[in-house]
Amino acid sequence: MNDFVDSRLKMKRRILIVDDEEINRLLLEQILKDEYEVLLASNGKEALETVEKERGRLSLILLDLLMPVMDGYEFFNSLQKDSQLSQIPVVVLTSEKEAEVKSLRMGVADFIPKPYDIPEVINARIARIIQLYENRNIITATQFDVLTELFNREYFLEYASIFDQFYPEEEKDMIAVNINRFHVINEIHGHALGDEVLCAVGKGIKGYVNDHKGLACRYSADSFYIYLPSDDHAQGLLDTLCDALKDVLEDSDSRVRIGIYKNASANSDLGKRLDFALLACNSLKGNYNEHIAFYDDQMSKREHFEEQLIHDLDRALSEKQFKIFYQPKYEITSGEPKLTSAEALIRWFHPELGMISPGKFIPLFENNGLIGKVDHYVWEEAAKSVAEWKKKYNVSIPVSVNVSRVDMLSKGLAGEIKDIVDKAGIDVSEFLPEVTESAYTEDSTNIFSIVNELREKGFRIEMDDFGTGYSSLNMLTSLPFDVLKLDMVFVRNIHTDERVRRLVEFVMDFAKYLGVTVVAEGVEYKEQYEILKELGCDIIQGYYFSKPLPAEEFEKLIEKGLKGGEKNDN
Amino acid sequence: MTIERLNELGADTKDGLARCGGMEAFYLRLVPMALEISKYNELDALLKEKKYDEAFEAAHALKGVLANLSLTPIFEPVSEITEGLRAKKELDYDALLVKMWDARNKFAEEE
Numbered sequence: 001m002n003d004f005v006d007s008r009l010k011m012k013r014r015i016l017i018v019d020d021e022e023i024n025r026l027l028l029e030q031i032l033k034d035e036y037e038v039l040l041a042s043n044g045k046e047a048l049e050t051v052e053k054e055r056g057r058l059s060l061i062l063l064d065l066l067m068p069v070m071d072g073y074e075f076f077n078s079l080q081k082d083s084q085l086s087q088i089p090v091v092v093l094t095s096e097k098e099a100e101v102k103s104l105r106m107g108v109a110d111f112i113p114k115p116y117d118i119p120e121v122i123n124a125r126i127a128r129i130i131q132l133y134e135n136r137n138i139i140t141a142t143q144f145d146v147l148t149e150l151f152n153r154e155y156f157l158e159y160a161s162i163f164d165q166f167y168p169e170e171e172k173d174m175i176a177v178n179i180n181r182f183h184v185i186n187e188i189h190g191h192a193l194g195d196e197v198l199c200a201v202g203k204g205i206k207g208y209v210n211d212h213k214g215l216a217c218r219y220s221a222d223s224f225y226i227y228l229p230s231d232d233h234a235q236g237l238l239d240t241l242c243d244a245l246k247d248v249l250e251d252s253d254s255r256v257r258i259g260i261y262k263n264a265s266a267n268s269d270l271g272k273r274l275d276f277a278l279l280a281c282n283s284l285k286g287n288y289n290e291h292i293a294f295y296d297d298q299m300s301k302r303e304h305f306e307e308q309l310i311h312d313l314d315r316a317l318s319e320k321q322f323k324i325f326y327q328p329k330y331e332i333t334s335g336e337p338k339l340t341s342a343e344a345l346i347r348w349f350h351p352e353l354g355m356i357s358p359g360k361f362i363p364l365f366e367n368n369g370l371i372g373k374v375d376h377y378v379w380e381e382a383a384k385s386v387a388e389w390k391k392k393y394n395v396s397i398p399v400s401v402n403v404s405r406v407d408m409l410s411k412g413l414a415g416e417i418k419d420i421v422d423k424a425g426i427d428v429s430e431f432l433p434e435v436t437e438s439a440y441t442e443d444s445t446n447i448f449s450i451v452n453e454l455r456e457k458g459f460r461i462e463m464d465d466f467g468t469g470y471s472s473l474n475m476l477t478s479l480p481f482d483v484l485k486l487d488m489v490f491v492r493n494i495h496t497d498e499r500v501r502r503l504v505e506f507v508m509d510f511a512k513y514l515g516v517t518v519v520a521e522g523v524e525y526k527e528q529y530e531i532l533k534e535l536g537c538d539i540i541q542g543y544y545f546s547k548p549l550p551a552e553e554f555e556k557l558i559e560k561g562l563k564g565g566e567k568n569d570n
Numbered sequence: 571m572t573i574e575r576l577n578e579l580g581a582d583t584k585d586g587l588a589r590c591g592g593m594e595a596f597y598l599r600l601v602p603m604a605l606e607i608s609k610y611n612e613l614d615a616l617l618k619e620k621k622y623d624e625a626f627e628a629a630h631a632l633k634g635v636l637a638n639l640s641l642t643p644i645f646e647p648v649s650e651i652t653e654g655l656r657a658k659k660e661l662d663y664d665a666l667l668v669k670m671w672d673a674r675n676k677f678a679e680e681e
Contacts, residue, residue, distance in 0.1 A: 023600050023635045027589055030596055066630055095634060115637035118588045 012037045013059035013130060018047040018075065019093060020067040024114075028062060028093075031119040032126070044070025048078055051085055059130050061090045062112065065099055076106060087140075089133040091126065109133065145218040147195060148202025153225075156217030160227045160270055163215065171230040176259040176277035177205065177241065180288060182222035185249075196248050198222065201256070204244030208237055225274060230263050234292045254291075257284040261295040279303055285367075308353070309361050313370055316348060317377055323347050324381045325548035326399065328557055329519060329541045332533050339561040340539060341398040341432065344382040345548045346374065371404045378402070379417060383424035383431060385551055390426065393558050400432035400462050405439045408446060414453035428458035432483070436464045440479055451480045462519070466507075477514065484511050488522025491542070495527035501535075508536045571598055571680045579643065579676055586640035597639070604635050604644075605678045610670065617651070617663045626655035643673040 015032055016039045019025045029038045039054065041047035044067060051058060061079075065072035072092065080086045089109035094100055100111045109129050112122060143155035151159065163172070179185075179197060186194040198218070205224055209216045214228020226237070238258055245252035259281025264273040280295040316322060325345045330337035348356040365371040382399045389397050407413055421431045433454055440447050440463065451461050462483040467490050486507060493500045511518045520532045523542030532540060546557065573594060576583050583597070590597040609632050616625035629652040636645035647669035654661040 021631055021635050023603050024638060026600060027638055030590060030593070066627055068627075095637065114634045115585070115640070116589050119591050 014039060014054060014057055015060045015062060016041060016047060016050055016058055017062045019064035027116065031122050035123060043067045044072060044075030047075050058088050060126060061088055062093055063090050064093045076108065087137050089129050091129060147198055148218045150202050150206060151215060151217040153217055153219045156215060156225060157270060159215050163227065171263040172227060173230045173233060174261040174264045174273040174277040175226040175233065176281035177224040178257050178281050179222040180255050180257055200244045200248045201241060204241045208240045234258060234260060238291050254288045256291055257281055258292045306364050309364060313373065317373060321349050322377055323349060323550060324378060325550055326554040327541055327548040328546050329539050330545050331538065332540050333538055339557060341400065342554065343400045343541060344378055346378050366404055366406065369406050371406050375402060375404055375407055379420050383420050383426055386426045386430050387424040389558060393562060395558060396430055397558060398430040398432055400434050403433045403435050408439065408450050413450055414457055418457050429460065432460055432462050434462040434464040437466050437468060448480060455480060481516060483517045483519055485519045485521055491520050491522045491528055494531050495525060501531060505535050571601065575680055582640035582642050589638055601639055604639050604641060605674060610674055614667055617667060622655050626652065629655060641677065644670060
């Protein structure tokens with residue numbers, strides 16, 4: 001800093017000399033004037049006026065103690081009451097040991113004894129003090145996050161590391177704190193409210209760590225870390241943060257998620273401790289009922305597993321490790337059930353990990369946006385299969401495919417799907433995009449426009465997982481879709497729970513009113529099938545007819561259908 | 571007033587000049603200011619009126635100036651007065667004042 005100010009800015013720092021004796025003032029001015037711009041005051045009162053006038057521009061004050069009007073002690077005490085002015089180093093001019101000790105205890109930077117030392121010594125001493133204070137002030141200014149006044153990440157890591165060095169035996173907890181859907185607060189209510197939320201959380205955290213002898217930082221956006229001696233912190237911290245947020249957010253009780261890595265060993269890498277706390281914290285993502293999670297080894301294993309899946313995805317796609325399975329759908333409205341279409345479902349045959357269930361990689365890729373690549377692969381493969389069956393058996397077996405929420409963000413989605421269909425040489429009626437009910441209800445405007453675009457191109461849209469979202473009946477009447485896929489939760493108990501049966505009956509009636517086809521998923525038992533048939537369900541999908549099958553086996557079903565025997569024995 | 575003459579009168583001009591960065595003219599400008607009679611009169615009066623607290627402040631200030639300019643013969647009695655007043659000692663301040671005046675006047679005559 002000194003080098004920068006001296007050599008780059010060519011700036012002379014300003015020093016205020018406060019002494020009632022003109023000779024002393026002149027002497028010091030003479031000593032300092034080549035290096036500094038010198039201001040003079042003959043008592044504390046004058047000095048205070050000068051300091052106020054020069055606010056932010058003084059590098060040091062040389063202060064005599066015994067002066068008329070206002071002495072040096074009173075002046076110094078006044079200065080300390082102002083957070084900015086108290087940062088100016090004050091050097092006391094004195095000839096008494098007693099005063100030296102007293103003033104150092106008060107917090108002055110140093111003293112210069114009277115009679116004065118030779119100019120070189122005074123200059124060197126002053127330069128050193130200015131440098132120390134400037135460095136200190138820079139550190140003070142840069143170690144905190146401006147918004148929350150918590151440490152920033154670099155200083156937090158530094159102090160956490162010092163904490164470990166000083167108390168290596170003490171068990172400590174690393175805690176990650178995040179705010180649920182923080183970006184939505186910023187997007188919907190503006191950054192001013194977002195900042196208010198961060199300040200409130202910061203204030204709550206600061207109070208908590210002060211009470212529990214810990215330290216905390218704002219790591220990034222809405223991500224905070226706390227490091228403190230191990231104890232039962234979870235509920236107390238959560239209560240503190242909810243309380244801190246209650247004046248800022250209406251739903252303050254559901255906003256905070258806390259991940260705790262307990263008894264973090266000082267021997268383990270600090271970065272790892274942050275990762276583990278964050279892992280625990282992230283495990284609560286999307287779960288608004290749970291607010292506290294503790295790290296365990298399973299989390300770490302899962303994290304490594306998921307990392308490997310992410311890493312291996314591109315290779316898996318290029319090596320065709322993904323296989324498309326087809327679960328047949330049977331039309332049951334007229335006589336014998338008839339194979340009418342299929343749903344394309346993906347399986348990953350990993351060369352090292354074996355068969356990976358879609359439940360393990362689809363949610364992962366949905367979260368990080370990679371699902372688009374997977375979906376695209378499925379669409380192409382499914383379209384090729386439909387084309388192949390047409391060619392091979394001269395039948396049209398439409399296939400439904402999942403369209404994830406992430407895909408919906410792509411403006412060219414409808415055109416992209418149409419290209420795939422055209423390239424495979426099949427008709428749009430043979431390719432059925434599935435959109436989940438929850439996607440419709442969460443981002444209806446965007447979904448509406450894309451779904452409408454697809455429908456304009458001739459595609460029939462299936463609303464998947466119906467019953468798991470929260471669309472109202474009124475909303476259903478205006479949603480654009482052609483097929484309603486009843487979620488398996490309704491089917492599961494339809495034969496044992498009369499209320500469920502009635503509910504499904506109502507859905508069937510409502511679907512008829514809307515003029516859409518109903519597909520029931522997850523049908524496993526004959527009783528379920530018979531009730532659904534009786535209630536007027538159009539199409540059935542589930543293990544009762546067949547599990548999802550590899551293309552080759554599915555083709556056997558087609559062949560069987562062509563010969564007249566429909567139900568699969570699997 | 572010259573450096574040589576100040577030396578003859580007992581001033582430690584080497585130290586005094588060093589504080590002035592070796593600038594003789596500057597040093598010789600400050601010395602008469604330190605001999606300004608009002609400062610001595612003030613101290614004299616306060617001591618005679620036994621206003622010891624105020625006398626201490628005046629003596630202390632004068633002592634500092636004299637020390638900085640190394641006008642040792644005047645500094646010594648003023649320092650003794652200052653320390654006596656600080657310690658609240660019953661000293662023969664009149665005698666010390668006489669010493670102070672003698673020394674001060676010798677220097678003042680050189681102006």
